[in-house]
Amino acid sequence: MKYLVTAAALLALPQMALAQQVTGTINLTGVVAGRCSVLAGGQAFSETINLGELSGNDGRLRTDLTDASPDAVRNYSIVCTSATPRVILSATRLSTGTTAPAGYANNIDYTAQVAVLQASGTPPSITYVTASALPAPTNVQLTAPLANAADNVTVRVHSFRTAAGALLVAGSYTSVIQITISPT
Amino acid sequence: MRRGLCRISITSLLGALLIALPSTLRAQTSGSAVYGGSPREVSLSVNVTASVSASCSFMVGAMPKGDYSVGNLEGPYLIDIPFSLTCNSPSRVGIVSNNGGMKAHGVSSAPPGYAHQAPYRVTLHLAGDSGNSAHATCESPTLTSGASGCAFRGPATGTAGLRLPGPSQGVPGSYIRINQTGEPQPETLIAADYSDRLTVTISPAT
Numbered sequence: 001m002k003y004l005v006t007a008a009a010l011l012a013l014p015q016m017a018l019a020q021q022v023t024g025t026i027n028l029t030g031v032v033a034g035r036c037s038v039l040a041g042g043q044a045f046s047e048t049i050n051l052g053e054l055s056g057n058d059g060r061l062r063t064d065l066t067d068a069s070p071d072a073v074r075n076y077s078i079v080c081t082s083a084t085p086r087v088i089l090s091a092t093r094l095s096t097g098t099t100a101p102a103g104y105a106n107n108i109d110y111t112a113q114v115a116v117l118q119a120s121g122t123p124p125s126i127t128y129v130t131a132s133a134l135p136a137p138t139n140v141q142l143t144a145p146l147a148n149a150a151d152n153v154t155v156r157v158h159s160f161r162t163a164a165g166a167l168l169v170a171g172s173y174t175s176v177i178q179i180t181i182s183p184t
Numbered sequence: 185m186r187r188g189l190c191r192i193s194i195t196s197l198l199g200a201l202l203i204a205l206p207s208t209l210r211a212q213t214s215g216s217a218v219y220g221g222s223p224r225e226v227s228l229s230v231n232v233t234a235s236v237s238a239s240c241s242f243m244v245g246a247m248p249k250g251d252y253s254v255g256n257l258e259g260p261y262l263i264d265i266p267f268s269l270t271c272n273s274p275s276r277v278g279i280v281s282n283n284g285g286m287k288a289h290g291v292s293s294a295p296p297g298y299a300h301q302a303p304y305r306v307t308l309h310l311a312g313d314s315g316n317s318a319h320a321t322c323e324s325p326t327l328t329s330g331a332s333g334c335a336f337r338g339p340a341t342g343t344a345g346l347r348l349p350g351p352s353q354g355v356p357g358s359y360i361r362i363n364q365t366g367e368p369q370p371e372t373l374i375a376a377d378y379s380d381r382l383t384v385t386i387s388p389a390t
Binding site for chain 1: 251254263377380
């Protein structure tokens with residue numbers, strides 16, 4: 001009788017439970033960090049813009065440099081992963097680094113402009129105008145990701161100027177345009 | 185005489201009980217009773233049959249589960265998630281991916297040239313008794329519910345999932361491998377936190 005009770009109890013077990021589906025859950029996580037880099041590789045780009053002879057026949061700044069049309073244009077291909085990268089632009093005056101006598105100029109101010117291609121929307125204007133007292137860098141956040149395309153960052157320089165009527169001091173003039181593109 | 189009748193009653197009760205049991209364990213009884221005292225013994229034969237259901241599970245303490253970080257999705261990564269089966273029959277294992285790839289949090293869409301989902305590769309290796317094994321690799325987009333093109337897209341059933349052709353009693357060596365080579369993709373992944381969830385199921389194979 002005892003064995004019968006045991007047998008009956010075993011048979012009463014839910015045998016289907018043994019064949020039931022069993023589940024494991026795996027949670028995967030990863031990250032894409034905000035970063036900007038040059039498409040060709042690296043984190044920096046550098047180039048020299050040679051404007052050539054700055055003075056005209058009258059010894060003053062060439063008139064073709066003084067208008068708002070670009071006097072030099074350079075394109076760069078930048079990759080950023082963030083949704084709205086930030087562009088910081090600054091420049092120094094085009095200068096010989098020496099002292100100019102009265103009536104002469106050895107500092108030339110100009111406008112540096114950065115134009116970007118965005119993946120969508122209209123990009124903001126990004127310009128920097130040099131002056132004897134350099135203004136704070138222009139700091140602009142884009143409204144969309146940089147376009148995933150070549151030549152998506154363009155640098156232009158234009159609107160060169162000196163004190164009215166000043167003669168340019170002979171020498172080598174240098175300036176540095178600094179552009180920083182950061183993830184945010 | 186009274187004692188003989190009592191024995192007959194018990195025998196009959198046994199027969200009735202066993203016949204009433206579920207079909208998976210059938211007992212057949214037969215007996216004879218002789219009235220009048222000769223012979224005094226009663227013979228009873230019982231035929232017992234039974235079956236063992238196919239059962240499959242993951243080994244306790246060796247289930248394919250947990251939280252895993254692959255780190256930077258733009259670089260190469262490889263994660264092995266080991267587990268063990270305990271199956272007394274051929275089995276099938278299936279995997280379902282929630283997103284079909286690592287999906288960016290809080291990014292519903294990506295602008296042209298960008299992506300908010302990063303596919304990866306899933307390799308399933310099953311190790312069984314006597315050197316039995318099964319092995320297959322699929323791309324994560326083929327692992328979503330309803331997708332096609334993957335031999336082990338779950339959930340596992342008797343006929344769906346990667347089939348291990350024999351039992352496996354806790355044999356080590358089964359694993360799920362998550363990997364990506366890190367080769368440059370035409371679309372740039374948008375910066376964000378990414379995640380996916382894999383649901384792994386096991387079932388006896390039919």
